[in-house]
Amino acid sequence: MKTSGEWSVVADNIMFALINRGEIFSADAFYEMAVKQSMPPTLIKKFAGSKFREYQAANYLHKRKDYVISSRNGGAVLPLWQSAQQKN
Secondary structure: OHHHHHHHHHHHHHHHHHHHHHOOOOOOHHHHHHHOOOHHHHHHHHHHHHHHHHHHHOOOEEEEEEEEOOOOOOOOEEEEEEEEOOOO
16 A cells, blocks of 8 residues: 555656646546546545646646536536646
């Protein structure tokens, strides 16, 4: 069983994979990748918010002005994100 710190590294790897793909993404993409890594749901929820804020503050990604309806979260409206290196 992984520790919270080890899961944090998994979450970081997911974030870098999403950023390096060069595509626009939402928290749904993070969720799907975390599930494939067997991350516990409570940690997915924890990291989905904190990692996006952390990577935005570090200027790895930025929030776009458009949104998408979540495919997994009861139709919640999710912001779209992209690498800070991409142009709109």
